[in-house]
Structure formats: structure tokens, C-alpha cells
Amino acid sequence: MLAASTLLAACGGGGSDAANTAGSALNDSGSSSTSTSAPSGSSNAGSTSTTGSQNTPSATFPTTVIASVFGGTNSAVRPLTILLQDDGSYFIVYSDPASGNPSGVILGTGTLSNGSFASTNGLDLALTGVGGQLTNGVTLSASYAEKSAFNGNVTYTDNRVATFTSSYNNAYETLPSLSTLAGVYTGSIANKSVREDNIVLEIAADGKVTGHLTCGCAIAAQLQAQGSAYAATLDFKSGSHPLSGKSFGGNVYLDSAAKRLYIVGKMTGTEDRVVFVGTKSS
Structure with missing residues (x-):
């Protein structure tokens, strides 16, 4: 790319x-x-493909944990x-x-x-x-x-x-509540082709995720519990960004001491690994 x-x-x-x-x-x-x-x-537990909320129409969750x-x-x-x-x-x-x-x-x-x-x-x-x-x-x-x-x-x-x-x-072994995860995170996304910092993701108390990239590209997802962790598929919608029209299936980890959120996984349908790292501001 x-x-x-x-x-x-x-x-x-x-x-x-x-x-x-x-x-x-x-x-x-x-x-x-x-x-x-x-x-x-x-x-x-191993994750399974499932139909997520209407906010994540692709809803292809990670098959690894x-x-x-x-x-x-x-x-x-x-x-x-x-x-x-x-x-x-x-x-x-x-x-x-x-x-x-x-x-x-x-x-x-x-x-x-x-x-x-x-x-x-x-x-x-x-x-x-x-x-x-x-x-x-x-x-x-x-x-x-x-x-x-x-x-x-x-x-x-x-x-x-x-x-x-x-x-x-061992913090990852305990599933955090959605109320603990809820908040606004500012951070970065990177894969082998693209990097972008100052991205804002907001997680609501019901697990709904919203955010945006440059060029008007919106991010939408829904957290879903997978054993002792959460998974999400981030859909990149509209705009003129290299990620527009693509999705990223990842596993979610919250370092509550550092107030830092990690989402790690792959671009859907590829072996291209991608990571989001964000720090909670509210």
C-alpha cells in the first residue's frame, strides 16, 4: 500500500x-x-465468528486469543x-x-x-x-x-x-466490566503500511465503540466478551483514507494501572497484523 x-x-x-x-x-x-x-x-476461550451489533456489520471476530x-x-x-x-x-x-x-x-x-x-x-x-x-x-x-x-x-x-x-x-486473565472499559482513549494505529496517531476512540457503557480517522473516516465497533477478554471488529467507514471500507478484528486488553487500551489482531481477510494503543483521558 x-x-x-x-x-x-x-x-x-x-x-x-x-x-x-x-x-x-x-x-x-x-x-x-x-x-x-x-x-x-x-x-x-477460543473466539467464534458471530453476528455482532448493527454497528459492526462485518462482525468477523478474531479466531485467536x-x-x-x-x-x-x-x-x-x-x-x-x-x-x-x-x-x-x-x-x-x-x-x-x-x-x-x-x-x-x-x-x-x-x-x-x-x-x-x-x-x-x-x-x-x-x-x-x-x-x-x-x-x-x-x-x-x-x-x-x-x-x-x-x-x-x-x-x-x-x-x-x-x-x-x-x-x-496476570491482569488479562480477569474480564473487566464494560463500565471499567468505558471512556475516551487517544492513541495510535499501525500496520505494515500505515501509521496514524491522535486517533480518538470512545467506548460506551454498553460496549459500543465509535471514533474517527483523518479524511472523514469513521470507526464503529461493538465489544464482545470472548472468555476472559473482549474482542471487537473495527469497521472503517466512508472518507478517503487507506483504511476506508476495511475492517480490523482484534482482541482487547486494558492495562487499568496505566489506563491504556490495546487492540491487537489482523485486517479482516488478510494476514496483515495491526495494533491500536490508546490512553484513557476520561
């Missing part, structure tokens, strides 16, 4: 600090990454939140050490064998700026101890190496 940058520029979002790509963000961060292949110990969540730091002292899913996919969100704001994500898929996790297809993506994504490829090697630790290193294509350590966070 090389057109992503052009489309965003055409509707006033371009020129978006192209230098602020994943590559340069990681030069600052010495970013870290992790992953997992279907680790056991997940208390989440979050298997583990870890919190830690990398060798650049950047805070990390690591979400491992039971299909072997992983999302490692790293934040600025001064502000604590998310600045990038490493995502991909890997395999777990005898406590060792390996991934050769990782991508480091920026969560800041608006426009096309410039990806930075990584490989990941880590040790995995169920409900304990996920530690390892990430190697970039230019041979930079970043280490990371993390410990298990």
Missing part, C-alpha cells in the same frame, strides 16, 4: 514527519521484541508491554522512557519449542506520526517460562541487537 502516504497527504495528513519512521524510532530506542507460539496457560501478557524493559530502558497470542503472533509495544508514551511496536509470528521462542519475520513499526510506514525487519530469540518470564534479544537487519526482559502480568 504505497498509496497510503499519498492518500494521507492528499487529505491533509501527509508530510507526516517521514523521518519519524520505525527505523529512526528504534535507533533511539534500541527497541526490543518478543513473541510466542501458542503458549499454554491461557484462560481465554491473547495467551499471555508481559511487562518489562529493553536495553534502552524503554518500557515494554508484550502481548502473545495463541496462534504464535506477538505484539511488543515500546514506550518513550521520559514521557511513557507508546512510540513503536514490534510484531510478527514465531514458534515455541521447549521453552525457546523464535521469529524470523518481525517488523518494527512506528506509532508516531501520520502517513506511510517504513518498516524495519527483525529476528527475535527468547526464552519463555509460562506465567513467569519472557526474555531475549532482537536483531535488526543492520546487525544491531537489543535485549529485553519481562515478567508475567
Whole structure:
């Protein structure tokens, strides 16, 4: 989707600090990454396709679930939140050490064998700026101890190496109430082609999700409980945005201590992984 940058520029979002790509963000961060292949110990039930509310006509919910969540730091002292899913996919969100704001994500898929996790297809993506994504490829090697630790290193294509350590966070094992999730979240969305920050999502007490991107593209979804977590399909409607007319099926995790919402999954009908990270303001 090389057109992503052009489309965003055409509707006033371009020129978006192209230098602020994943590559340069990681030069600052010495970013870290992790992953997992279907680790056991997940208390989440497998999700099923279901007909959601009228706000989400596509309503294709994820067929994978979050298997583990870890919190830690990398060798650049950047805070990390690591979400491992039971299909072997992983999302490692790293934040600025001064502000604590998310600045990038490493995502991909890997395999777990005898406590060792390996991934050769990782991508480091920026969560800041608006426009096309410039990806930075990584490989990941880590040790995995169920409900304990996920530690390892990430190697970039230019041979930079970043280490990371993390410990298990069991908060994802308890389904939060919709009233706890309800609020306004400002954050970023990113996949291998597009990044956009300053997105606003609002979750109502009944689980209805609304929001908007640039160029008049509206976001609509309905949270649905899937075992001990929630899932949602975000539909991107109208407007002239690279995501217009598409949808994103993701699993929802709320870090209530940090007031931070994570939605991780794939663009519907593709293997293109995508993440939303937002901080609650009200």
C-alpha cells in the first residue's frame, strides 16, 4: 500500500514527519521484541465468528486469543508491554522512557519449542506520526517460562541487537466490566503500511465503540466478551483514507494501572497484523 502516504497527504495528513519512521524510532530506542507460539496457560476461550451489533456489520471476530501478557524493559530502558497470542503472533509495544508514551511496536509470528521462542519475520513499526510506514525487519530469540518470564534479544537487519526482559502480568486473565472499559482513549494505529496517531476512540457503557480517522473516516465497533477478554471488529467507514471500507478484528486488553487500551489482531481477510494503543483521558 504505497498509496497510503499519498492518500494521507492528499487529505491533509501527509508530510507526516517521514523521518519519524520505525527505523529512526528504534535507533533511539534500541527497541526490543518478543513473541510466542501458542503458549499454554491461557484462560481465554477460543473466539467464534458471530453476528455482532448493527454497528459492526462485518462482525468477523478474531479466531485467536491473547495467551499471555508481559511487562518489562529493553536495553534502552524503554518500557515494554508484550502481548502473545495463541496462534504464535506477538505484539511488543515500546514506550518513550521520559514521557511513557507508546512510540513503536514490534510484531510478527514465531514458534515455541521447549521453552525457546523464535521469529524470523518481525517488523518494527512506528506509532508516531501520520502517513506511510517504513518498516524495519527483525529476528527475535527468547526464552519463555509460562506465567513467569519472557526474555531475549532482537536483531535488526543492520546487525544491531537489543535485549529485553519481562515478567508475567496476570491482569488479562480477569474480564473487566464494560463500565471499567468505558471512556475516551487517544492513541495510535499501525500496520505494515500505515501509521496514524491522535486517533480518538470512545467506548460506551454498553460496549459500543465509535471514533474517527483523518479524511472523514469513521470507526464503529461493538465489544464482545470472548472468555476472559473482549474482542471487537473495527469497521472503517466512508472518507478517503487507506483504511476506508476495511475492517480490523482484534482482541482487547486494558492495562487499568496505566489506563491504556490495546487492540491487537489482523485486517479482516488478510494476514496483515495491526495494533491500536490508546490512553484513557476520561
